[in-house]
Amino acid sequence: MNRPPASRFDQELLDLYDDYAHSRIGRRDFLDRAAKFAAGGLTAAALLEILSPNYAWATQIPKDDARLKTETAEYDSPKGAGKMKGYLAKPAATTGKRPGIIVVHENRGLNPYIEDVVRRVAVEGYVAFGPDALTPLGxxxxxxxxGKDLQAKRKPEEITEDFVAAAQWLAKHPDCNGKIGVVGFCFGGGMANTLAVRLPEIVVAAVPFYGRQPVAADVPKIKAALLLHxxxxxxxxxxxxxxxxxALKQAGVKxxxxxxxxxNHGFHNDTTxxxxxxxxxLAWSRTVEFFKKTLG
Known part of the structure; x- marks a missing residue:
């Protein structure tokens, strides 16, 4: 089945799915409330399946792309889960040190879409790393x-420390020159903002896609340039x-x-x-241009 466009669906149904995807309502509540949109032989359960991610649509950069070297990498997160893992991708023809970019997943762990984004970043010439917040849960x-249910079981403050540790680890990676960028989506967009607040000495550039904003009192801590979608x-x-x-204007943040x-929220995710x-x-071309301008 080809990916149907958002215009095929009533906006109320799309908003309802957004509530479900972010755990504001449960599966049963979604199905009950989506029933009124079921027509033409489609059930509410079928609508949920159509709206949910289909990773057959997601691959833009194949896993075995000859331009890249990829691996599962481990790093220490002493203030978080202890031992963490993530997906590391870098240009196969690495010569010298390169800037590093952390790719932060949504509220469901390191799924195939985010792994593909890691590879998209790497083919642009960066050392890209996508940590998996679900590491301690398998x-x-x-x-x-x-994945959504598992991530909800973790303490948010520990997840934050896991991503802080990931950025610190990547900055010291042998292939990295210490300049770090962050791009994140949904939950990851909020985390991109958080890392800009927490790591002003490391994070040079941050690109939150539809991410929650930090509190105004934290904004003056940001030294990174921001590109917000x-x-x-x-x-x-x-x-x-x-x-x-x-707050950004008052603090003089670029x-x-x-x-x-x-x-809709999630418009970059090509699996739904x-x-x-x-x-x-357009957003991705702006992101690549922004990283080349700020990170080199």
């Missing part, structure tokens, strides 16, 4: 619904943007922000109907 389980229909996340922008009209090809490609 890693991404191969199913997003299970928001989805026009994402009222839940966008409500925090005016206060964040005011930033660019783009809101993509008429697209919420994906918007034009906006995703």
């Amino acid at each position: 890693g991404y389980p191969g199913d997003d619904e299970k 928001y989805a026009g229909l994402d009222t839940r996340i966008n409500e925090g943007w005016p206060a964040y922008e005011a 930033y660019e922000a783009f809101t993509y009209p008429n697209v 109907p919420r994906y918007d090809e034009a906006s995703a490609k």
Whole structure:
């Protein structure tokens, strides 16, 4: 089945799926409330399946791409889970040290979409690392619904420490020159903002895609340049943007922000109907240009 466009679905149903994807409602509640949109032989369960990630749609850079070297890497997170793992990708023809970029997954662990984004970053010439917050629970389980449930079982403050440790580890990696960028999506977008706050001496550039904003009191700690991507229909996340922008201006933080009209939260994720090809490609081209400008 080809990926259906978001325009095929009622916006109320897409918003309902967003509530389900972020655990604000459970599966049964989603199915009950989605029943009114079931028509043409489709059940509520079928609608959920169509709206959920399909990783057959996700691969842009093959796992065996000859331009890259990839591996599972381990690192220490003494203030978090202790031992952590992630997906490391770098150009196969590495000569000299390169900037590093942390890729932060959504609220469901290091799934195939995020692994593909790690490879997309690496083919641009960076040492890219995608930590898996589900490492202490066995890693991404191969199913997003299970992954979402597992991530919800971890303490948020420990997950934060795991990503802080990942950035510190990557900065000291033998192939890295110590300059670190961060790009994250959904939960990962909020984490990209958090790492800019927590690691001003390491994080040079951060790109949150539809991520929660830090509290205003923390914004002056940011030394990184920011590129912020928001989805026009994402009222839940966008409500925090005016206060964040005011704080960024007051603190003199260098930033660019783009809101993509008429697209949903998750518009960059090419495994679901919420994906918007034009906006995703534009946002990604801006991201690559931004990293080349800020990291080299």
